[in-house]
Amino acid sequence: MPDLDIDFVREQFPAFAEPDLAGQAFFENAGGSYACAPVIDRLTRFYRARKVQPYAAYTASAIAGAEMDEARTRLAALLGVDADEVQFGPSTSQNAYVLATAFRAALAPGDAVVVTNQDHEANSGPWRRLVEAGLDIREWRVDPGTGALDPADLAALLEDGRVRLIAFPHCSNIVGQVNDVAALTAMARDAGAVTCVDGVSYAPHGLPDVGALGADIYLFSSYKTYGPHQGVMVVRRALAERLPNQGHYFNAGVASKRLTPAGPDHAQIAASAGMADYVDALHARHFADDPAASVRASRVHDLQRAHETRLLAPLLDYLGGRNDLRLIGPAQPEGRVPTVAVALARPGGEVAAALAAHGIMAGGGHFYAVRLLEALGIDPEHGVLRLSFVHYTHEDEVARLIGALDAVL
Ligand SMILES: Cc1ncc(COP(=O)(O)O)c(C=O)c1O
Numbered sequence: 254m255p256d257l258d259i260d261f262v263r264e265q266f267p268a269f270a271e272p273d274l275a276g277q278a279f280f281e282n283a284g285g286s287y288a289c290a291p292v293i294d295r296l297t298r299f300y301r302a303r304k305v306q307p308y309a310a311y312t313a314s315a316i317a318g319a320e321m322d323e324a325r326t327r328l329a330a331l332l333g334v335d336a337d338e339v340q341f342g343p344s345t346s347q348n349a350y351v352l353a354t355a356f357r358a359a360l361a362p363g364d365a366v367v368v369t370n371q372d373h374e375a376n377s378g379p380w381r382r383l384v385e386a387g388l389d390i391r392e393w394r395v396d397p398g399t400g401a402l403d404p405a406d407l408a409a410l411l412e413d414g415r416v417r418l419i420a421f422p423h424c425s426n427i428v429g430q431v432n433d434v435a436a437l438t439a440m441a442r443d444a445g446a447v448t449c450v451d452g453v454s455y456a457p458h459g460l461p462d463v464g465a466l467g468a469d470i471y472l473f474s475s476y477k478t479y480g481p482h483q484g485v486m487v488v489r490r491a492l493a494e495r496l497p498n499q500g501h502y503f504n505a506g507v508a509s510k511r512l513t514p515a516g517p518d519h520a521q522i523a524a525s526a527g528m529a530d531y532v533d534a535l536h537a538r539h540f541a542d543d544p545a546a547s548v549r550a551s552r553v554h555d556l557q558r559a560h561e562t563r564l565l566a567p568l569l570d571y572l573g574g575r576n577d578l579r580l581i582g583p584a585q586p587e588g589r590v591p592t593v594a595v596a597l598a599r600p601g602g603e604v605a606a607a608l609a610a611h612g613i614m615a616g617g618g619h620f621y622a623v624r625l626l627e628a629l630g631i632d633p634e635h636g637v638l639r640l641s642f643v644h645y646t647h648e649d650e651v652a653r654l655i656g657a658l659d660a661v662l
Pocket of ligand 1: 284344376454484
């Protein structure tokens, strides 16, 4: 596999040439990424030339609709699913609340749902509320020392055969450790349960093959995957057809409208095709052939991950070598994403503010993973410092971060 061409990558992101951001190194990517040029260009073009009601016969409208369809079709192909299985909603949190309402009607009192205390609240709170409908909510708990989820603990929760749904993260936005989604979805299937996987913290590090992972629902937020501010939701057809319609009654037969009652932002859907443009541009830059979309996505995923893993090693070495902080999640770069949280004597937000004075954009707080921090014995109000990067990060920026940490800590 070739090395990621980091100069080419950075040329695709206008933020790196933006005077307002000059001299700043961005380490809060888990909160939201920079947008790639194709997304910005498509969004601008839509607002300038297509900002009419889509799917009518007049030209601007027909083009608007075609661009929205293109986004759905091309993203679905990269994700290894069919176009009618991809839904665009306002955010992942909103998508999860709508899904939970659908499950409330589809499940019966006494059925059980498994949630974790590793998740961001978006893939936890909506499901926990189903207790109000008489459902049995079971918590799959992290190891309080490491923050890891042990599949053996899940197996115990599945033993009585009453679990119908398991909600868990591809990886946590604090722990960073990648859960073995394919193994977990297989366990769920054997137990007669469907799965809702929060991929928000994983997808920025390489689009997954959702088909191969076996998730019935896979959620991610495109404002963290170089795109516009939306929640993207894959709901596999077999499940989508079983869930009651959450949209207008006369749209019950329209797959793209059944689970997104808020109505989509047309411009952002159209601009989402820019994420596919970007993946394809990365592929074309690094490989001579033109294989199927899922192969292109998987190669680009591996390029991204290899670059990230290489840059993560010195940061983890540095943090692991300090005795005045608690590194959360694995100390090795393999099997984790470069979202690195540390607990310190000082509140996370305070240290992040000190880093800002050194040109480091980082975050502090609980990042909506309140239950996880409590399980780890960390006061959510005190919070953690989170340092998160992606494939467009330069190794010089990591070196600069380490220098700034040395000064601030
Ligand atoms: C892991 C994870 N899941 C879910 C969400 C919620 O996503 P959204 O902001 O699209 O509702 C976030 C947002 O930060 C997140 O980090």
